[in-house]
Each structure stands twice: as structure tokens, then as C-alpha cells.
Amino acid sequence: MGRLEALLAAMTLEEKIGQLTMAAADRAVTGPVVPGDSRAGIRAGRIGGMLNLWGAEPARAIQRMAVEESRLGVPLLLGFDVVHGHRTIFPIPLAEAAGFDPALWERTARQAAVEATGDGVALTFAPMLDVARDPRWGRIAEGPGEDPWLASRFAEAKVRGFQGSDLKDAGSLAAAAKHFCAYGAATAGLDYASVDVSERLLHEVYLPPFQAAVAAGCAAIMPAFNDIAGVPMTANVPLLRDWLRGQTGFDGVVISDYNAIAELVRHGVASDLIEAAALALKAGVDIDMVSEAYRRGLPAALERGLVEMAEIDAATLRVLTLKERLGLFDDPYRPGASSAARNSSEAAARRDLAREAARRAIVVLTNSGILPLAAGARRIALVGPMANARADMRGPWSGAGEADDPVTILEGLRAALPDCEIVFAEGVGIDGKDIDGIPEAVAACRSADVILMCLGEAAAMSGEAACRANPGLPGRQRQLAEAALEIGKPVAALLSSGRPLIAPWLVERADAVVATWFLGSEAGNAIADVVTCRFNPTGRLPVTWPRDIGQAPIYYSARPSGRPADPKDHFTSKYLDIPVEPQFPFGHGLSYSRLTLTNLRASAETFKPGEDILAAVDVINEGAVAGEATVFLFVRDVVARVARPLLELKGVAKIVLAPGERGVVRLPVPAAAFAYPNADFQPAIEPGRFELSVGLSADRASLLTISIFAVAA
Numbered sequence: 005m006g007r008l009e010a011l012l013a014a015m016t017l018e019e020k021i022g023q024l025t026m027a028a029a030d031r032a033v034t035g036p037v038v039p040g041d042s043r044a045g046i047r048a049g050r051i052g053g054m055l056n057l058w059g060a061e062p063a064r065a066i067q068r069m070a071v072e073e074s075r076l077g078v079p080l081l082l083g084f085d086v087v088h089g090h091r092t093i094f095p096i097p098l099a100e101a102a103g104f105d106p107a108l109w110e111r112t113a114r115q116a117a118v119e120a121t122g123d124g125v126a127l128t129f130a131p132m133l134d135v136a137r138d139p140r141w142g143r144i145a146e147g148p149g150e151d152p153w154l155a156s157r158f159a160e161a162k163v164r165g166f167q168g169s170d171l172k173d174a175g176s177l178a179a180a181a182k183h184f185c186a187y188g189a190a191t192a193g194l195d196y197a198s199v200d201v202s203e204r205l206l207h208e209v210y211l212p213p214f215q216a217a218v219a220a221g222c223a224a225i226m227p228a229f230n231d232i233a234g235v236p237m238t239a240n241v242p243l244l245r246d247w248l249r250g251q252t253g254f255d256g257v258v259i260s261d262y263n264a265i266a267e268l269v270r271h272g273v274a275s276d277l278i279e280a281a282a283l284a285l286k287a288g289v290d291i292d293m294v295s296e297a298y299r300r301g302l303p304a305a306l307e308r309g310l311v312e313m314a315e316i317d318a319a320t321l322r323v324l325t326l327k328e329r330l331g332l333f334d335d336p337y338r339p340g341a342s343s344a345a346r347n348s349s350e351a352a353a354r355r356d357l358a359r360e361a362a363r364r365a366i367v368v369l370t371n372s373g374i375l376p377l378a379a380g381a382r383r384i385a386l387v388g389p390m391a392n393a394r395a396d397m398r399g400p401w402s403g404a405g406e407a408d409d410p411v412t413i414l415e416g417l418r419a420a421l422p423d424c425e426i427v428f429a430e431g432v433g434i435d436g437k438d439i440d441g442i443p444e445a446v447a448a449c450r451s452a453d454v455i456l457m458c459l460g461e462a463a464a465m466s467g468e469a470a471c472r473a474n475p476g477l478p479g480r481q482r483q484l485a486e487a488a489l490e491i492g493k494p495v496a497a498l499l500s501s502g503r504p505l506i507a508p509w510l511v512e513r514a515d516a517v518v519a520t521w522f523l524g525s526e527a528g529n530a531i532a533d534v535v536t537c538r539f540n541p542t543g544r545l546p547v548t549w550p551r552d553i554g555q556a557p558i559y560y561s562a563r564p565s566g567r568p569a570d571p572k573d574h575f576t577s578k579y580l581d582i583p584v585e586p587q588f589p590f591g592h593g594l595s596y597s598r599l600t601l602t603n604l605r606a607s608a609e610t611f612k613p614g615e616d617i618l619a620a621v622d623v624i625n626e627g628a629v630a631g632e633a634t635v636f637l638f639v640r641d642v643v644a645r646v647a648r649p650l651l652e653l654k655g656v657a658k659i660v661l662a663p664g665e666r667g668v669v670r671l672p673v674p675a676a677a678f679a680y681p682n683a684d685f686q687p688a689i690e691p692g693r694f695e696l697s698v699g700l701s702a703d704r705a706s707l708l709t710i711s712i713f714a715v716a717a
């Protein structure tokens with residue numbers, strides 16, 4: 005008998021259920037507050053994990069209680085939402101996704117893990133992999149955007165970064181990929197609302213990122229709060245047990261979302277905690293986060309025969325196995341005060357990384373030539389409520405990041421432009437209720453050569469339970485912006501937000517619009533780097549940006565219509581009141597260079613299913629500064645038994661070019677890129693014509709496309 009089996013054999017039922025119970029501390033509040041003191045429970049072996057507690061000393065103290073004062077001395081699993089940084093805050097995931105840079109995603113996750121483990125954390129509730137196509141849903145901020153291929157690459161990079169090559173290493177965190185699954189498809193963009201997606205959409209869009217996370221060795225998975233067609237994910241046997249455990253072979257820990265097991269009662273699938281506990285355990289949920297359903301319900305469920313001891317044992321063993329993989333039995337305090345987290349040169353390197361990730365996240369949406377700021381500008385008016393909104397720069401889920409840590413836009417610009425006079429006027433508050441400074445802001449604008457408007461949302465306006473039916477500029481910001489636009493000076497708008505903001509009037513009237521999202525600790529410096537061209541922008545939209553909320557849900561990979569939009573034909577797929585096109589397509593983002601693509605070719609015109617193809621395209625920098633192109637590769641299966649989307653992203657490549665330089669970008673198209681889930685949802689390649697397209701975005705009008713043919717094997 006191994007050490008864990010022996011431990012299991014020594015446990016009482018209460019102690020086993022204790023391993024399946026995670027309680028909340030109150031260093032952060034991430035759900036309904038549960039009153040009570042966990043200390044007695046830890047000493048009695050009734051609690052096996054805690055969340056929302058960090059700090060080397062508090063972590064050590066609570067761990068000591070479990071190890072030295074409980075009967076069996078099993079160490080606690082300490083979890084925390086280290087989503088985009090722990091103390092050093094990196095851009096929100098949606099913004100990081102705009103970098104289209106897996107190596108960078110991995111590095112930021114690694115550094116977040118170094119800081120978090122230094123604070124005693126062993127498990128992060130990340131990466132968040134919810135494909136999201138509706139900007140009303142506040143949690144769009146926390147994930148990698150609308151595309152399953154992109155989300156899958158994000159999943160792999162984040163799991164690698166958090167976990168490293170061995171969970172026992174100093175600086176390795178166990179990752180819990182979440183929220184499994186289709187949480188982003190909440191009806192009408194409303195958080196916690198019901199989801200009803202087809203099995204096909206699950207297999208094409210919502211499952212692949214989790215498949216990728218599992219393949220990358222992700223230690224844990226968190227089921228989502230939502231139901232799918234009436235079956236809550238916390239009790240979803242077909243998806244949790246059959247697909248996740250059965251088909252992908254996932255053998256890690258499934259950890260419920262906050263209070264989600266007890267919420268099965270309100271979902272209307274369990275009449276009490278006993279039934280709720282039985283449903284969740286049967287579906288394969290190992291750890292009950294906060295709800296106490298396992299502690300209060302499982303003993304009775306066992307007595308009534310709703311669950312078997314073998315199921316409780318299996319769940320307990322999975323939790324113990326994770327603790328062992330983390331090295332907790334050998335060193336319950338783990339590397340604790342990991343020296344890398346404290347070393348000052350490493351801390352400075354983390355700051356540099358935060359700046360690099362932040363500037364790579366910035367997406368220049370429009371620019372009539374006002375950016376980069378001309379070297380001769382003497383006086384800049386910096387107006388709007390986001391210019392000095394320090395704490396908000398962290399965005400939602402900012403871990404242990406301090407409110408006074410981020411560099412503001414005002415500070416970043418002042419540091420970058422010491423010879424320039426920067427006149428700052430807030431104008432209005434973020435939600436417009438507190439400040440009436442529009443006249444003062446207008447005066448500042450009149451006296452300036454150029455106006456930078458810093459507009460957007462508060463950090464708390466995106467993230468969990470932060471949906472907005474009208475995700476435009478809140479409060480009186482539009483009034484401020486219009487007053488500034490009236491003056492007739494050049495105006496650039498910088499938008500801080502956790503989602504695409506809908507402001508077609510602004511896009512039409514401003515000389516430049518830049519999506520700066522929530523960029524974290526180095527926000528102001530990164531923004532200054534981009535507006536001054538110290539860094540030539542490279543960010544590309546990981547989501548389609550709508551022009552009107554009536555277009556949501558919106559995404560580039562739509563299936564073809566039998567009546568595609570045609571302005572000359574009434575009976576086609578259009579709106580009467582707005583254009584059908586988004587404001588900006590997926591992948592859109594401008595550079596200060598002028599990059600063009602030409603001469604797309606493929607390594608073969610025909611291929612047999614199972615063979616890889618290599619595509620290549622020439623890229624030219626016709627601009628005056630060196631720049632980086634991001635080239636997207638899309639595939640379309642033109643005729644198939646089940647209609648395939650008009651475009652599906654299958655590859656991304658980058659190239660840096662000097663002014664006037666021409667280079668070649670090669671994009672491998674692996675055989676799997678031609679497959680789609682067949683009637684049994686197994687990947688299959690049908691013979692026939694495929695279109696390969698490349699472009700600088702998913703704008704179909706500007707793609708280069710060639711046809712290649714799959715021939716029967």
C-alpha cells in the first residue's frame with residue numbers, strides 16, 4: 005500500500021469529507037461571505053483546503069495548524085485567484101490575448117506563480133478559458149476572447165507557465181482551468197444565467213480549450229456555475245464524468261465553483277444539500293468550495309445509498325494525490341518564502357515583463373495620423389476620468405495587487421515626455437455622478453496642441469457579476485468627449501475597459517481610438533510607449549468589436565447563410581437600422597508601419613487526409629518605421645455534410661520588418677486544421693475543396709485566399 009492509500013485507510017468518514025472541503029478565508033472576498041471561523045474545522049480535520057488567504061506568514065500559520073494540530077496532519081491546499089498576476093499585475097486576460105503571443109502568456113503566468121507561491125499559495129483558479137462572444141457579459145474580461153483555437157493556445161501556455169515542469173518546484177502553482185464549460189454563452193450576456201448550446205457547438209467551440217488544458221497537464225478543473233440545457237455543470241455527468249474524465253482521460257481534481265454545490269438546490273435539480281452533494285459527487289466533483297454541502301450532506305447521502313464509499317474514497321485520493329504532486333507531504337510549507345519572489349533584480353525584471361505584456365496588449369483601432377504624437381507637440385491636454393484612475397488600471401481579479409501600485413496614464417506620459425507640458429483635467433467621474441469639471445477640461449483642451457481623452461469603465465464594471473446591458477461609455481463621459489471633439493483640435497481617445505466598448509460616434513469623430521483595456525501595474529508606461537512610438541503597436545483584437553449591442557453575440561467564425569448580406573437585395577441577412585458589419589473585425593489592430601501581404605501559396609494543391617500543408621505569404625513593410633506584422637491563417641471547408649464556418653483560425657505568425665523590407669511568413673497547417681467533429685463528434689476530414697486564407701485580420705474583404713483539395717486517402 006502506498007503512502008496515500010495508507011493515509012486514506014486511516015481516515016474517518018469525517019476526515020475524508022474534510023479533504024473534499026475547501027473553506028474561505030477573508031483576505032479577499034470573491035463570493036457571498038460565509039460567516040464562521042475555520043480554525044476549529046482545520047484542527048478537527050474537517051477542512052482540507054482554504055481559499056482567499058495569502059501571505060507567507062498567514063499561510064504558514066494556518067498550514068501549521070493542519071499539520072501539527074490535526075489528528076492525521078494532512079496539509080491544506082491553499083488556493084487563490086491568481087488570474088493575471090499576483091502582486092505584479094499583468095494585463096487582464098482579454099488584453100493579454102491581444103498579444104497573440106504564447107511565449108509571453110507563459111512568462112507572465114510563470115512570474116505570477118513565482119509571486120503567489122512566495123505568498124504560500126499552491127493552487128490558482130486559472131486559467132479562465134471561457135470563449136466569450138457577448139460584451140455584455142462582464143467576465144469576457146477574464147478570458148482569451150471569442151475563438152477556440154486562440155483559447156486553446158492560451159490554455160496550453162498558461163498551464164505551462166503556472167505549473168512549470170514539476171509541481172514540486174519552487175515557483176510552481178497547480179492550475180485549475182475554468183469554468184467548464186460554455187459559461188461564456190450565458191443567455192443575453194447575463195452572468196449565472198442558463199446556457200443552451202448545441203452538442204456541436206460544445207465540440208467545436210467550448211470544449212477544445214479544456215481539451216488543450218488537459219493535454220498540457222492541467223492539475224485541476226473547475227465546473228462553471230451555469231446549467232447547459234437544464235443540467236448544471238456542477239452535476240453534469242455527460243460532460244464532467246463521461247467527456248472530461250472519460251474521453252480526455254483527465255485524472256486530476258475537479259473543484260466546484262464558489263458555493264456551487266449548494267446552489268444546485270436553487271437550480272432546481274436537488275431538493276436539499278443531501279441530494280446536491282450526491283449529484284455533484286456522482287458527476288465527479290471532488291472538492292466542495294465553501295458550500296458545506298459535502299460536509300453536511302454526504303454522510304446522509306451515504307446512508308441513503310445515494311453515493312458509495314468508493315466514490316468518496318476516489319475523490320479523497322485524487323485530492324491527496326494533488327497534495328503529493330505539490331510536494332506538500334514532504335514540505336507542507338513548500339518553498340514558502342521563495343527567494344525569487346523577494347529578489348529585487350527579479351522583481352525589476354517582472355516589472356519590465358509587465359510593461360512588455362501591457363504594450364503588446366494595446367490595440368490601435370483607428371488612427372488618421374495623429375499617433376504617434378508628433379515630436380513638436382508642446383502642450384497636451386490629458387482629459388477624462390481614466391487618466392489618473394490608478395487602482396482601476398488593475399482591472400478585475402487583481403489578486404494581491406495593491407491599489408496604489410499601477411502607474412497611471414498621467415504619470416506614464418509625464419515620464420515619457422519631460423519636455424512637454426501636460427495639462428490634466430478629469431472632467432467627469434467614471435460613472436459621471438461626482439465631478440462636474442467639463443468647463444475646466446474644455447479650457448485645458450483649448451490651450452493644447454493635441455487632446456488625449458482617457459475614457460472607459462471602472463475596473464468593477466467588468467468581471468464577475470458585472471454585466472452591462474449597454475456596454476458603452478458610462479456616466480457623462482460622452483458629454484465630456486463631445487465637448488472636447490467640438491473644439492476642432494486633434495483628439496485621440498484611449499479606452500480603458502474589460503470588454504469592447506460600444507461607441508460608434510467616437511470612432512467616427514476622434515482622430516484615433518486606442519483600446520488600452522486594463523493593463524495592470526505598468527499601464528501608464530505602456531500606453532506612453534505606444535502613443536510616443538517608443539513601441540510600435542502590435543496588439544490585435546481577440547474579439548470582434550461590435551458597433552451596436554444589438555449585434556451581440558458576434559464573432560467572425562459565423563456559418564454561411566443561405567442569404568448572405570447584400571445591400572442590393574432586400575431578402576438577405578441584414579439589419580434595417582445598422583450595418584451588419586462589426587465596428588472592427590477580430591484580429592484588427594493598426595501599426596505605425598504600413599504592412600501588406602501578397603503572394604499566398606501552399607506547399608501542395610492536393611493533400612490526403614492526415615497530411616500537413618505549409619502555407620507561405622510575403623509581407624512588406626511599406627511604412628517609414630520598423631514594425632511587426634501579425635498574420636492570421638484561416639481555413640474553410642467549402643462543402644461539408646455539416647456546414648462549416650466561413651473562416652476558422654488555424655494559425656498565427658509574426659514577422660518584424662525594417663522600413664521597405666520584404667519577408668516571408670510560413671504558416672504550418674497541420675492535418676488537424678482540416679478536420680471537424682463528425683456525426684459522432686470525432687474529428688474527420690472530408691475530401692473536397694478547402695480555402696486557405698491569410699490576412700492581417702478576419703475582415704473577409706481583405707483576405708488573400710487560395711484553394712487546396714483533400715483527395716480520398
Ligand code: BGC
Pocket residue numbers: 034035055085129182261262468
Ligand atoms: C468565481 C471563480 C473563482 C471563485 C473563487 C467564483 O465566484 O466564479 O472564478 O475562482 O469564485 O474565488
